[in-house]
Amino acid sequence: MSTxxxxxxxxGVHKSFGPVAVLHDVDFVAYPGEVTALVGDNGAGKTTxxxxxxxxxxxxxxxxxxxxxxxxxxxxxxxxxxxxEVVHQDLALCDNLDIVQNMFLGRERRRxxxxxxAEMEEVAADILAxxxxxxxxxxxxxxxxxxxxxxxxxxxxxxVLGDSKVVILDEPSSALGVxxxxxxxxxxxxxxxxxxxxxxxxxNMNDVFAVSDRIAALYLGRMVAQVxxxxxxxxxxxxxxxxGRSETLEARRDGRPGGRRSAGPLRAGAVPxxxxxxx
Amino acid sequence: MMKAGPSQEEIRxxxxxxLLRFVHVRGPASRAILAENLGLNRSTIMAxxxxxxxxxxxxxxxxxxxxxxxxxxxxxxxxxxxxxxxLAFDVGVDRLTxxxxxxxxxxxxxxxxxxxxxxxxxxxxGAADPNEMVNALAAAARSLxxxxxxEATCVGAALAFPGIVRRSDDQVMFxxxxxxGGMAIGEVLSxxxxxxxxxxxxxxxNLGAIAEHERGAGVGVNxxxxxxxxxxxxxxxxxxxxxxxxxxGYGGEIGHMVVNPGGRRCACGSRGCxxxxxxxxTLLDLxxxxxxxxxxxxxxxxxxxxxxxxxxxxxxDALHRVGTWLGRGVADLVNIFNxxxxxxxxxxxxxxxxxxxxxxxxxxxxxxxxxxxxxKLRTAALGDDTTLVGAAEFAFADVLADPVQVLARLRGxxxxxxxx
Ligand SMILES: Nc1ncnc2c1ncn2[C@@H]1O[C@H](COP(=O)(O)OP(=O)(O)OP(=O)(O)O)[C@@H](O)[C@H]1O
Ligand SMILES: [Mg+2]
Ligand SMILES: [Zn+2]
Numbered sequence: 001m002s003t004x005x006x007x008x009x010x011x012g013v014h015k016s017f018g019p020v021a022v023l024h025d026v027d028f029v030a031y032p033g034e035v036t037a038l039v040g041d042n043g044a045g046k047t048t049x050x051x052x053x054x055x056x057x058x059x060x061x062x063x064x065x066x067x068x069x070x071x072x073x074x075x076x077x078x079x080x081x082x083x084x085e086v087v088h089q090d091l092a093l094c095d096n097l098d099i100v101q102n103m104f105l106g107r108e109r110r111r112x113x114x115x116x117x118a119e120m121e122e123v124a125a126d127i128l129a130x131x132x133x134x135x136x137x138x139x140x141x142x143x144x145x146x147x148x149x150x151x152x153x154x155x156x157x158x159x160v161l162g163d164s165k166v167v168i169l170d171e172p173s174s175a176l177g178v179x180x181x182x183x184x185x186x187x188x189x190x191x192x193x194x195x196x197x198x199x200x201x202x203x204n205m206n207d208v209f210a211v212s213d214r215i216a217a218l219y220l221g222r223m224v225a226q227v228x229x230x231x232x233x234x235x236x237x238x239x240x241x242x243x244g245r246s247e248t249l250e251a252r253r254d255g256r257p258g259g260r261r262s263a264g265p266l267r268a269g270a271v272p273x274x275x276x277x278x279x
Numbered sequence: 280m281m282k283a284g285p286s287q288e289e290i291r292x293x294x295x296x297x298l299l300r301f302v303h304v305r306g307p308a309s310r311a312i313l314a315e316n317l318g319l320n321r322s323t324i325m326a327x328x329x330x331x332x333x334x335x336x337x338x339x340x341x342x343x344x345x346x347x348x349x350x351x352x353x354x355x356x357x358x359x360x361x362x363x364x365x366l367a368f369d370v371g372v373d374r375l376t377x378x379x380x381x382x383x384x385x386x387x388x389x390x391x392x393x394x395x396x397x398x399x400x401x402x403x404x405g406a407a408d409p410n411e412m413v414n415a416l417a418a419a420a421r422s423l424x425x426x427x428x429x430e431a432t433c434v435g436a437a438l439a440f441p442g443i444v445r446r447s448d449d450q451v452m453f454x455x456x457x458x459x460g461g462m463a464i465g466e467v468l469s470x471x472x473x474x475x476x477x478x479x480x481x482x483x484x485n486l487g488a489i490a491e492h493e494r495g496a497g498v499g500v501n502x503x504x505x506x507x508x509x510x511x512x513x514x515x516x517x518x519x520x521x522x523x524x525x526x527x528g529y530g531g532e533i534g535h536m537v538v539n540p541g542g543r544r545c546a547c548g549s550r551g552c553x554x555x556x557x558x559x560x561t562l563l564d565l566x567x568x569x570x571x572x573x574x575x576x577x578x579x580x581x582x583x584x585x586x587x588x589x590x591x592x593x594x595x596d597a598l599h600r601v602g603t604w605l606g607r608g609v610a611d612l613v614n615i616f617n618x619x620x621x622x623x624x625x626x627x628x629x630x631x632x633x634x635x636x637x638x639x640x641x642x643x644x645x646x647x648x649x650x651x652x653x654x655k656l657r658t659a660a661l662g663d664d665t666t667l668v669g670a671a672e673f674a675f676a677d678v679l680a681d682p683v684q685v686l687a688r689l690r691g692x693x694x695x696x697x698x699x
Binding site for chain 2: 178179181182185186189190193205206207208209210211228229230231232233234235
C-alpha cells in the first residue's frame with residue numbers, strides 16, 4: 001500500500017474562523033481504490049476539512065498535495081477541475097431538470113451547435129446501469145420527483161460521468177431510508193472498487209465498518225488517528241471519537257505479541273503520547 | 280490419459296471453447312482483443328470465429344455503442360444470447376426460480392414462485408412434498424422453453440439446491456432445511472423436460488461462489504469465500520481459481536463450522552454451528568419474532584435489519600449478537616484460507632450491511648494481522664440472483680467445453696417428448 005501515491009494528501013492543515021480554531025495541524029490522506037471514512041463528533045471539523053479539500057473554504061496554513069503534487073486550491077472550480085466531486089446532503093441538483101440534464105449540467109455533449117440528447121441519454125442510462133442502480137421510471141423524469149436516495153445516486157453518477165478521481169460524501173445517509181442507505185453504501189463501495197478515492201463522512205459506525213478501508217478520526221479539530229479499518233474494533237473507534245484516544249489501540253499497536261505492525265499505522269497526527277509497550 | 284500430445288482435433292476443440300468462454304464471460308470482443316487475450320494469431324481467431332458462427336453460437340457485427348474514439352469501429356464477436364440458452368433452477372427454501380439464461384450470461388426470461396413453508400413443529404421446516412416442487416419447476420421451465428421458440432436451443436440445465444450434493448451422481452445427501460427424501464431431482468427433472476439435456480444438481484452456495492467469481496464482486500479474485508444465507512448458512516470456497524469440492528463434492532459447508540461450542544442446537548445434530556448461531560431462525564428468535572409461514576425468510580430477516588437501523592433496541596441487540604458470531608466465523612476462515620475476499624450473499628448480505636461493525640471488530644481481533652491485512656469484505660454484486668446465475672454458469676459448462684459437438688448433437692437429435 002505504501003507504494004501507492006495518495007490522491008489526497010493534506011499535511012499540517014490549520015483553519016480558524018475569526019478567533020475560533022476549527023482545524024489544528026490536521027493530516028489527511030485518501031488513496032485510490034479505497035473508501036476513507038472521516039469520523040468525529042458533531043463540530044469536530046469534518047465538514048470544514050471537506051470544504052478545504054473542495055476549495056469552498058481556504059486553508060490558513062498547511063500543505064495540499066494532489067496525486068503527489070503540491071496544489072493551491074482556492075475555488076470549487078479548481079477542485080472540480082482536478083477531479084474532486086463533493087456530494088453534500090443538501091444536494092445541489094436542479095429540481096426542474098431531469099436526470100440526464102443534471103448529470104451533464106455544465107458538460108453537455110454537442111453535435112455541432114445542438115445538444116446530442118440521444119447520446120447523453122444513452123450514456124446516462126449506461127452509467128446508472130453500470131452502477132447497478134435501478135431507477136423506477138425513465139432517465140427523463142425531473143429530479144424533484146426522486147427520493148433522497150435516488151437524488152444521491154444521480155449526484156454520484158455525475159461524479160462517475162465526470163471521471164472524477166475523488167468523491168466526497170458528507171453524511172450521505174442521514175436523510176435516507178434504510179433501503180436507500182443500503183443502496184448508497186453498495187454504490188460507494190463499487191465506486192472505490194473501480195479505482196476512485198472515496199471519502200465518506202458518517203456518524204453511523206455500522207456504515208463506516210461496512211464499506212471503509214481506512215478510518216480517519218477527528219477530535220476537536222485534531223486528527224487523532226488514521227487507521228486501517230481491518231485493524232480496529234468498533235469500541236476503539238468510538239473511543240477515538242469521544243475521547244480522542246484509545247488505549248487498547250495504542251497498546252496493541254505498540255506491542256501485541258505476534259501481531260506485527262501492519263500497514264497504515266496511526267499517523268502521528270496529534271496522538272498526544274504513545275503508551276509504553278507492555279514489558 | 281495416455282501421454283500423447285493433443286491431436287489437431289483436440290486443440291481445435293480447446294480453442295473453440297476458449298474463444299466462446301471469453302465472449303461468454305467478458306462480453307463482445309473484437310478479433311484483435313481475442314487474439315491478444317487468447318494468445319492466438321489473427322488467422323486462427325478468424326477460423327474459429329467462422330466455425331462458431333456456422334454453428335450459430337456467435338455472430339460478428341458492429342459494436343452497439345460506437346466507441347468515442349475516432350475512426351472506423353471494428354467488428355465484434357458477440358455471443359448468440361437469444362438463440363443459445365440454458366435453464367437455471369434455483370431452489371430456495373421459500374422461493375423457486377427458473378430462468379432462461381442466454382449465452383453471455385443474460386437472463387432472458389424468468390418465472391418465480393413462492394414456496395409455502397410447512398410450519399416448523401420442533402423439527403426442520405420446509406419438508407414440503409418434493410414431487411410438488413419438481414412439478415412446479417418443470418411446468419415453469421416448459422413455459423419458458425415454449426416462449427423461446429424453435430429458433431433457440433437449450434444447451435444445458437442445472438439446479439441450485441440448499442443441501443449437500445454428491446458429485447458422483449448428483450444425489451442430494453442432506454438437506455436439513457428442505458428434505459427431498461432421496462429423490463434424484465436432476466434425473467426426474469431432465470426426463471420431465473425432454474430436451475435431451477441432463478439437469479445437473481449442485482449445492483447452492485457453491486454455485487453462488489462460482490457466480491460471484493465469474494460475474495460478481497469477485498471477478499479477478501482467485502481466492503475467495505462466498506457465504507450464503509437462506510434459512511441455513513451455506514458456503515462456497517474458491518482457492519487458486521477453483522471451487523474447493525473435497526473428496527465427494529461436499530466441501531465448503533461453512534455453516535456447520537462450530538463457532539460456539541455448546542451453543543445452540545443445529546439441524547445437523549451438532550451444537551454451536553455457524554448456521555445455528557447466525558441463521559434466520561436464530562435472528563428471528565433473538566429479535567422476539569415468530570417464524571411465519573406467510574412472511575418469506577428473506578423479508579423477515581430484512582425486517583429485523585431495518586428495525587435495527589431505525590433504532591429498535593431488541594432488533595439491534597439480536598443483530599449485534601448474530602454479527603459477532605458471524606465475525607468469529609469469518610476470522611477463522613480468514614486464518615485458514617487467507618482469502619482475498621469474503622462475499623456475503625442471500626440474507627447475509629443484509630446482515631453484513633446491518634452488523635458490519637460487529638463483524639469486522641471480530642475479524643480485527645480474531646484474524647492474524649497478516650491474513651486480515653488484504654482481505655476485502657463485500658456484499659454479493661449479483662444481489663438475489665447469485666445462486667441462480669451460478670446454476671446457469673454450471674449449465675453452460677458442457678457447451679463451453681466442446682461447443683460445436685454439443686450443439687450438433689442437440690440440434691441433430693430429435694427431442695424426446697416431454698414426460699408430463
Ligand atoms: N463559517 C463558519 N464560521 C464560524 N464557525 C464555523 C463555520 N463553519 C463551521 N464552524 C465551526 O467549526 C466547527 C466545526 O464545524 P464542522 O461543520 O466542520 O463540524 P462537523 O465535524 O462537520 O460536525 P457535524 O458532525 O455536526 O456535521 C464547529 O464548531 C462550527 O461551529
Ligand atoms: Mg458536518
Ligand atoms: Zn450444523
